[in-house]
Amino acid sequence: MAKFKLDEIDHQILDMLIDNTRIPFTDIAKKLLISAGTVHVRVKKMEEAGIIRGSSLTLDYVKLGYSFIAYVGIFLEKTSQTKFVLERINEIPYVTVAHITTGKFNIFCKVRAQDTKHAKDIIFMIDDIEGVSRTETMISLEESINDKKRLMHKIFQEL
Amino acid sequence: MAKFKLDEIDHQILDMLIDNTRIPFTDIAKKLLISAGTVHVRVKKMEEAGIIRGSSLTLDYVKLGYSFIAYVGIFLEKTSQTKFVLERINEIPYVTVAHITTGKFNIFCKVRAQDTKHAKDIIFMIDDIEGVSRTETMISLEESINDKKRLMHKIFQEL
């Protein structure tokens, strides 16, 4: 788990990309008083090192008709089925996050659905996976924070 | 909660941006046999409509020294403190997600930390917020799925 060495310039490049992944490299270059080629090389290096794994669009799910968020805790019949069940869960696009966890659940996942009825259908899909013994669901009444940028900036300040 | 009307061209633009937010508009234009200007106008329109709210970098937290994920359930003394407590939580950059939930917790949040000791410090920060009565923590042993792209593609297929 050795940490990749990033220097001050890398941090500043990342800080700008975190705020806007579509910012042109020439803009980054101008602000840092380096060449656009240097930006390109360094971003490429960070991608190759696996530090930057990609970028993702932030959509407004409510506007797209997906206003229902649920957390589903899964009890398995046997933990030896964990890998198999996770593969089945991965086929359900409405599950955006899944963890193997301590505590009472074996797997814990986040589900986005259109409404109560849709949520029921998705929960039933999960329940019907072979090896799943039972599920417990917690409904989100409001997604108050969903923001990785504060963390990313913090990480680069700390490094 | 009226749904914004997106046409087939919009879906195809979004589908491409979902896979790579940094794809040049000229590339999108070429593939869809439209002008880059049209792509630009449509993306702008979707941004103004609030459908596209931005883009975010996907970093490898493990490589950056953040390999510890915990879910923290918060019990408040009074739900009238919910807004105040969420504002305090928002000041802790290690909390990347927070929900108001049904079930036993008032607020449920996701925390990324460097290790066990760091997690303890963050949990104590949350516990020390005025109005927080108690917390319960569930540790992730493995983040098996963290992928919104499957969902985004699904949404545009369905629309």
Next chain:
Amino acid sequence: MAKFKLDEIDHQILDMLIDNTRIPFTDIAKKLLISAGTVHVRVKKMEEAGIIRGSSLTLDYVKLGYSFIAYVGIFLEKTSQTKFVLERINEIPYVTVAHITTGKFNIFCKVRAQDTKHAKDIIFMIDDIEGVSRTETMISLEESINDKKRLMHKIFQEL
């Protein structure tokens, strides 16, 4: 808790009213080969005895925009506040049923809301009542049965 004596004719009258509270007494009379006056007298007697306490309309809540049902368990600070809290709950029209219960909750109630956001507002109203210490909510994914008629017919068969 002495049971009021109902005879066979009373049961048959009730059986018909259970299926349709608006059935004219003349129709009941015709079917039972008695006079409409007799029906009137007997229904009046059952109302005075408190057996029939009224009648209620069965509306389609989903069609009226109320598709969200939640059960809310309430923990009080002191059970001596039970009466006071129930009076406050009674002022919230979205709470259609409330019980004093054994088990972990002091009061258990049923809430009908328009959607998730509305449900959150109602739960917060309950949480903010003086004397309420905490609540736990269970969401209904589907109201599969809501039918007292089967029970009413059964009671009159048994009597």
Next chain:
Amino acid sequence: MAKFKLDEIDHQILDMLIDNTRIPFTDIAKKLLISAGTVHVRVKKMEEAGIIRGSSLTLDYVKLGYSFIAYVGIFLEKTSQTKFVLERINEIPYVTVAHITTGKFNIFCKVRAQDTKHAKDIIFMIDDIEGVSRTETMISLEESINDKKRLMHKIFQEL
């Protein structure tokens, strides 16, 4: 989930029927200064639109010897059995309400019984349904509120 359009007159008709389903249409007509035929037509229209689904008698269960109310949470062996189990539950007239729920139970239902012994027999009937793994019961010590009229009036005020 399009809402049926009701006008002010419809609301006033419903408001009167909510308080007394047996009120003669001529009485409603007189109060609203419209003809009884108009009342009849509008009620019929609301019935056909499915807004009014019927009416039900409000009996005094205690006077009829049914003073025991329990809420029974059901754990299924597999959620794929939900539909089958609900059909079996529907054959037990003592179960007046049943929901598919989130949280720890798969199905949650309300039971009216004569006394403790009768409740035990009903719970055992539910427990014996194929596919039911376990049940947990919560006893009502007092049904403090059971009133949909406040909600109905509220809905028509809001519309």
Next chain:
Amino acid sequence: MAKFKLDEIDHQILDMLIDNTRIPFTDIAKKLLISAGTVHVRVKKMEEAGIIRGSSLTLDYVKLGYSFIAYVGIFLEKTSQTKFVLERINEIPYVTVAHITTGKFNIFCKVRAQDTKHAKDIIFMIDDIEGVSRTETMISLEESINDKKRLMHKIFQEL
């Protein structure tokens, strides 16, 4: 559930027997200014009516080497096994009380044992009964009250 009619004299006889089941009938007779024969007849009648079901010795279990008390909650595989399991439990003399209960347990029982090791053996006996799925045990740290006399006197005061 008709209540047997007891008069004032019966109450006074019972009140004396409650305090000392071995009190000679002649002593009771003297205090109540009635004949010993009358006492005999009335006690006999109460025994025949099933009101007095017997008497039991109050031993000091600690002095007899039984200082460990545990409450054991039993989960059954199916409630249809309740009768069978209770018969097996009845063969274990260390179980002095057993109830069919609401809440999370199917059967709840009280166990008296010599010490921790003995308690473990008894719990294992219960666990090994066919149809028992799991048990949960709560240990008594002190039996602070075990006294039915206060209740018995209260009942006769109230009647």
Next chain:
Amino acid sequence: MAKFKLDEIDHQILDMLIDNTRIPFTDIAKKLLISAGTVHVRVKKMEEAGIIRGSSLTLDYVKLGYSFIAYVGIFLEKTSQTKFVLERINEIPYVTVAHITTGKFNIFCKVRAQDTKHAKDIIFMIDDIEGVSRTETMISLEESINDKKRLMHKIFQEL
């Protein structure tokens, strides 16, 4: 916790008294081929040693109108209040047994009541004791075993 030495004769005397506390000493003497005086002396000795602490009547509570049994788990605000709360509980005659326990409750007690309403009143009495924070109640659906005689005989066989 030294065990009092009981010989074979003592065991046989106790065995007879366990089955019927009112058996005349002359009957015991005849069966054991010893004098009634010897029986008297030995019983007296066992009473003085505290082994026999008394005897109690076994009444049929259902016939006396007390058919409702509940177990109530009590959470205290501070365990330093245990002694005080137990003294208040001791003033409620409907509580026949109370234990200081491990597990989630501080005090666990058994309540006999007439019916659901009466049980509610008793639970509220307990809830209202100063120092009691909260209670949880489990209802008995059937008292299947309540018999110390099997244990008593077992103890004397083992000694």
Next chain:
Amino acid sequence: MAKFKLDEIDHQILDMLIDNTRIPFTDIAKKLLISAGTVHVRVKKMEEAGIIRGSSLTLDYVKLGYSFIAYVGIFLEKTSQTKFVLERINEIPYVTVAHITTGKFNIFCKVRAQDTKHAKDIIFMIDDIEGVSRTETMISLEESINDKKRLMHKIFQEL
């Protein structure tokens, strides 16, 4: 459970060994003004009596790369499997303590691991033992006290 008789000299010898098991017997002898042979004889006697069962090294697990501590509660399918499961657990060196317990778990054990991933692997090893139905894990955020010396000294002061 008869207690072995230890005299004042034995206590003082034990008190010194508790602080440093490697202290030479000649040092102990000098301090107590007895001969080294006497120390030797008495230690031997305490070993033969089973009071001293050995000695163990106190290593710094964090320095050795084992900084992760978890408590794992095990639910068995049947308690008759307890012995078998404990034997399998005994083959996993990372489990340093295991108890048969009351409460919700059948077996409760302490696990030392290198990190989160290692802990997951160990928990899966336990989960995969035949007869284990499910496990629940609690993570230690800090081992604040791990010290038997205070207890040992206390025991010898009390004796």
Next chain:
Amino acid sequence: MAKFKLDEIDHQILDMLIDNTRIPFTDIAKKLLISAGTVHVRVKKMEEAGIIRGSSLTLDYVKLGYSFIAYVGIFLEKTSQTKFVLERINEIPYVTVAHITTGKFNIFCKVRAQDTKHAKDIIFMIDDIEGVSRTETMISLEESINDKKRLMHKIFQEL
């Protein structure tokens, strides 16, 4: 958290000390074909590096009258009191282990007591510490494994 470098000879020395902390250095030296001085130097180095933190006696607690083991979970009023409460707990010699934990408890500790009554007194001591809100206790019915030697040998095999 850099790992101290130990070579093969160090491992073999530790392996022997783990089995018997009182083994003379001359015996270790003979087996490893090195000088006793070398053993001495290396052990000293490992002590100075903090890898060996001491040694402790393994006593038979049952023979010393301490046969009762309990795990006590502590809920604090505020986690800011953690340090203060741990200091108070440290003054109770019967608590041999204490952890700050995730999950429902703030602090989780292991208690050794003489018997049920003694355990109650210790639990009450913990409950009475300022800042402790509530405790839950789990009783050990048998300490089946308590052995760090398997782990220590494993660690040195792996290094």
